[in-house]
Amino acid sequence: MNIILASTSTLFGGEYLAYLKTEIIDLYQGIDEIIFIPFARPGGISHEEYTQKASDFFATIGIKVRGLHEFDDQAAAINSAKGFFTGGGNTFLLVKTLHEKGLMQVLKSNVESGKAYLGCSAGSNIGGLNMKTTNDMPIVYPTSFECMGLVPFNLNPHYLDPDPTLKHNGETRETRIKEFLTQNNIKVVGLREGNWIRRKGDQITVEGTQLTRIFEPGKAPYELPEGSLL
Amino acid sequence: MNIILASTSTLFGGEYLAYLKTEIIDLYQGIDEIIFIPFARPGGISHEEYTQKASDFFATIGIKVRGLHEFDDQAAAINSAKGFFTGGGNTFLLVKTLHEKGLMQVLKSNVESGKAYLGCSAGSNIGGLNMKTTNDMPIVYPTSFECMGLVPFNLNPHYLDPDPTLKHNGETRETRIKEFLTQNNIKVVGLREGNWIRRKGDQITVEGTQLTRIFEPGKAPYELPEGSLL
Numbered sequence: 533m534n535i536i537l538a539s540t541s542t543l544f545g546g547e548y549l550a551y552l553k554t555e556i557i558d559l560y561q562g563i564d565e566i567i568f569i570p571f572a573r574p575g576g577i578s579h580e581e582y583t584q585k586a587s588d589f590f591a592t593i594g595i596k597v598r599g600l601h602e603f604d605d606q607a608a609a610i611n612s613a614k615g616f617f618t619g620g621g622n623t624f625l626l627v628k629t630l631h632e633k634g635l636m637q638v639l640k641s642n643v644e645s646g647k648a649y650l651g652c653s654a655g656s657n658i659g660g661l662n663m664k665t666t667n668d669m670p671i672v673y674p675t676s677f678e679c680m681g682l683v684p685f686n687l688n689p690h691y692l693d694p695d696p697t698l699k700h701n702g703e704t705r706e707t708r709i710k711e712f713l714t715q716n717n718i719k720v721v722g723l724r725e726g727n728w729i730r731r732k733g734d735q736i737t738v739e740g741t742q743l744t745r746i747f748e749p750g751k752a753p754y755e756l757p758e759g760s761l762l
Numbered sequence: 763m764n765i766i767l768a769s770t771s772t773l774f775g776g777e778y779l780a781y782l783k784t785e786i787i788d789l790y791q792g793i794d795e796i797i798f799i800p801f802a803r804p805g806g807i808s809h810e811e812y813t814q815k816a817s818d819f820f821a822t823i824g825i826k827v828r829g830l831h832e833f834d835d836q837a838a839a840i841n842s843a844k845g846f847f848t849g850g851g852n853t854f855l856l857v858k859t860l861h862e863k864g865l866m867q868v869l870k871s872n873v874e875s876g877k878a879y880l881g882c883s884a885g886s887n888i889g890g891l892n893m894k895t896t897n898d899m900p901i902v903y904p905t906s907f908e909c910m911g912l913v914p915f916n917l918n919p920h921y922l923d924p925d926p927t928l929k930h931n932g933e934t935r936e937t938r939i940k941e942f943l944t945q946n947n948i949k950v951v952g953l954r955e956g957n958w959i960r961r962k963g964d965q966i967t968v969e970g971t972q973l974t975r976i977f978e979p980g981k982a983p984y985e986l987p988e989g990s991l992l
Contacts, residue, residue, distance in 0.1 A: 544929035575944030622941050624900075664900050669938040670854075671894050671945045673907045690932035702920035708899040711852055714805035715901045 572621025618655030802851025848885030
């Protein structure tokens with residue numbers, strides 16, 4: 533497999549995908565066209581506008597982008613594609629849409645066959661075993677929480693450390709993930725913004741300048757530096 | 763109906779339920795025993811310990827508490843109860859448990875018949891039409907997101923204003939609720955901590971010292987002061 537699962541598309545104050553540019557060039561070596569999956573976007577911008585945004589970035593590295601929504605037969609489009617990028621938004625909406633269209637398994641098979649895959653945020657969540665560690669609001673009801681399992685664990689994108697100054701009694705991100713571990717025997721990778729997971733063949737590493745926080749059942753959470761194997 | 767749906771059980775630096783004490787005395791007038799529903803709690807403390815925590819508070823106002831988990835026939839226990847309190851935790855776990863045990867409708871019927879109901883956080887979410895505006899992590903998959911509909915809208919407990927100093931690209935609470943409105947034609951009441959909804963018969967008001975933020979499809983969000991009708 534050849535994939536990047538990134539915490540976020542955009543760093544604070546940065547341009548869309550700019551911090552990942554070198555990595556993205558490496559990911560899509562030899563590919564001149566990819567399919568963009570815009571289904572996570574619940575409003576604000578249309579699928580066309582969202583695809584245009586991705587297209588604007590990929591034009592700078594000589595890659596053409598087509599939105600999956602443009603195709604009548606979307607499964608066939610995935611089967612014919614050279615590579616994929618799934619943008620962020622709401623994970624519930626993305627997972628519901630992919631399951632309802634019967635595309636989750638089609639996409640999984642294509643990525644497992646070696647086609648390049650980039651996900652950001654919600655697009656990274658669907659690379660995990662299931663979507664039970666998303667931060668998103670359950671604005672729609674998917675027929676299942678199961679995802680592609682491109683990596684043998686779950687992700688928590690936009691992982692955020694507790695703010696000790698906050699006078700608020702909502703659960704912290706760490707508390708939520710520990711709650712997940714009481715109900716599921718699955719490792720969770722807390723990806724801080726600016727970090728990503730890189731899978732090349734069977735080798736899976738964490739990348740990015742921040743430490744990555746790992747949660748496993750029955751262990752204290754721990755941190756891994758960039759380049760560590762997962 | 764006679765209900766309180768509170769944003770949180772505990773204010774920052776305060777004791778469990780302390781800020782609601784006067785309201786709780788009013789809610790349960792003439793009642794000497796209630797059933798506590800502990801099913802939202804995913805870990806850390808057991809159902810017994812959680813029930814004991816509720817019981818310790820209610821002892822100060824002369825009300826005995828029994829945990830619903832203590833009963834073999836939980837539907838019968840709900841039908842025989844004089845009043846209810848559902849504690850906070852994880853809304854997905856609470857909703858999954860109530861649906862699987864067939865108790866959501868039983869509880870709804872009993873509360874609609876006039877029995878006193880107090881919810882905090884997750885226990886308040888289930889008073890709304892559905893749980894699609896919870897902040898919680900989807901750590902388990904419920905058979906449905908539908909809730910009791912004790913009020914004709916949804917709630918967002920622990921509602922939090924955006925932090926302008928945060929260099930983080932995760933969605934704000936307001937963005938998440940606006941995403942919900944793109945997919946659902948349902949009003950959302952953003953309950954800041956310290957606020958609650960009070961229903962007496964057909965009259966539904968917002969209470970508490972902070973303003974309450976209301977989100978409706980096709981309208982700009984707006985704020986309501988305490989005592990306003992919903």
